[in-house]
Amino acid sequence: MIQLKVFPFNPLQVNACLIYEPNGAGILIDPSCLNKSEFKELKDFISQNNIKLDYQLNTHGHFDHVFGIGMVKTEYSPKFLIHQGDESFLRMAGDQARSFGFEYEGDLPVPDGFLSDKDAISTGEIHLEVIHVPGHSQGSVAFYAREQGWLFSGDTLFAGGIGRTDLHGGNYEQIITSIKTRLLTLPSETLVFPGHGPQTTIGTESPDF
Ligand SMILES: [Zn+2]
Ligand SMILES: [Zn+2]
Numbered sequence: 001m002i003q004l005k006v007f008p009f010n011p012l013q014v015n016a017c018l019i020y021e022p023n024g025a026g027i028l029i030d031p032s033c034l035n036k037s038e039f040k041e042l043k044d045f046i047s048q049n050n051i052k053l054d055y056q057l058n059t060h061g062h063f064d065h066v067f068g069i070g071m072v073k074t075e076y077s078p079k080f081l082i083h084q085g086d087e088s089f090l091r092m093a094g095d096q097a098r099s100f101g102f103e104y105e106g107d108l109p110v111p112d113g114f115l116s117d118k119d120a121i122s123t124g125e126i127h128l129e130v131i132h133v134p135g136h137s138q139g140s141v142a143f144y145a146r147e148q149g150w151l152f153s154g155d156t157l158f159a160g161g162i163g164r165t166d167l168h169g170g171n172y173e174q175i176i177t178s179i180k181t182r183l184l185t186l187p188s189e190t191l192v193f194p195g196h197g198p199q200t201t202i203g204t205e206s207p208d209f
Pocket of ligand 2: 196
């Protein structure tokens, strides 16, 4: 039985989402743990549930979503994948984080590969589909676990709102098109786990558009 654990990490409370089978495979979306105590919380959970972490996947490359990638890579050596459209953010993460007052070196590992629209990511019984949803950034993606009816929407769709489009690579018309044509077309009962804040459903968010 596939399970989900959400860790709101770092002062910006980015939801790191761990999809896992107890005593089986795991995928971590947006490794946002910033310090050793947050990382320990993640590590303790992984060891208590005997999870083999095979992937760390990013919904996009903004600095608050990438803090833990280096720590996780060193500890578990999962494949690190992100959309190529946000690769340049990885090199700016340290500078951007420091400009927001975070103590962060930003020495991130190079991605092991790039995510494209309609890619399928599988390990064990976990299957995710990649949905490219540009607008918050050019490389923003969502991950859809069709069997569970779970959508990991990053900073594209929140409970009661949409992602900001005033940052580098942001585009308002594009994010609206992405949400309308790629996310709100999913079944209305789909549970949505955004990059920040509480979960919602596709059906709850639809009337706003
Ligand atoms: Zn963002
Ligand atoms: Zn964010």
